[in-house]
Amino acid sequence: MTFLDRLFDSGLLIDTGVEGLYARSGMFEDVITGFERLIDKFSGETGAEVIRFPPGMNRSYFEGSGYMKNFPQLAGTVHCFCGDDLAHADLIQCMAAGEDWTGGQKASDIVLTPAACYPLYPIVAKRGNLQAGGGLFNIQSYCFRHEPSMDPARMQLFRMREFVRMGKPEDVMAFRQEWMEKGKELMAQVALPVDIDVANDPFFGRAGRLMKNNQRDQNLKFELLIPITSVSKPTACMSFNYHQDHFGKTWDLKTVDGETAHTACVGFGLERIALALFHHHGLDPKLWPREVRDALFG
């Protein structure tokens, strides 16, 4: 019996008939709520501006982000019916006949958010230069990635919690370095075994191979890994990313002195962390070790 089967059997996740698209039980959500509270308590990022995003973002921001240059295989766009009565009649006829009815759907102004911080940079850039000391944000969003899988730790729709730092290179790099330590301490509080390793994003195609190697050679991405469905291939439950001036240049985001801002983000895969807790401590949180329960629900 796979871990996914056990999650379905216990009712923690509910099958929808699509790989990677699951409903969550109240218990599952309690664990995520508990962990998010622990993040807030633990983070020390008290001055951060809190922003919660809907799961879709402005299509023009998405286009400007360059996401399609690097990850076209993962993106999801929102298309809608925009026709007249005749087109509607055609549509329902196609559906009734089991034929493709989606060809006439038109792209809307909304794209599914691929990562929680993608909508943030253009919003902050529009406000003008950053204040002295730079910016710090506490964000969360449902995110979409088109990668159907039977691995419950690879969902198509999932929540990403992030802290994002913007400012001078040295401040941004120090932020990321501190979080690599804090991430380990945080996971120790809920008794999860972790490893931190250099990583790369899933850049598309042969050009992507060069991007992946560049990213690794420059140590731009690290992941905090926890075994969930495999010991040999543990799952990335946090990531620590230094974007250099990529988003600063893309969005003309400037420091108080008018220099191009550097950015870094620390991300938590909330469903993955919940799954790691269920995998390591059992499917019933009432039976979890005392210290883990205290950390999450105390």
Next chain:
Amino acid sequence: MKDKIRELLGKLGGLPVAVDTLADGADLYAAGLSSFASVQLMLGIEDAFDIEFPDHLLNRKSFASIDAIAETVTAILDGQEAA
């Protein structure tokens, strides 16, 4: 070969400085070659020399300087002749 590489670098490298001002051994990343521009440059070089970079040469080192690019392209061309 280096003239061709310089021409492609000028067209695709997106450098803030003129390619003429760079020595063959100059560090292109220090000169402002971005990751994305290096991808464009890689594709342009493949097209111009009718080669395909093998995976083990798709790295930062291969594009570090005009000399490094020429060495990489030469190695690929030599390998193709041998094959």
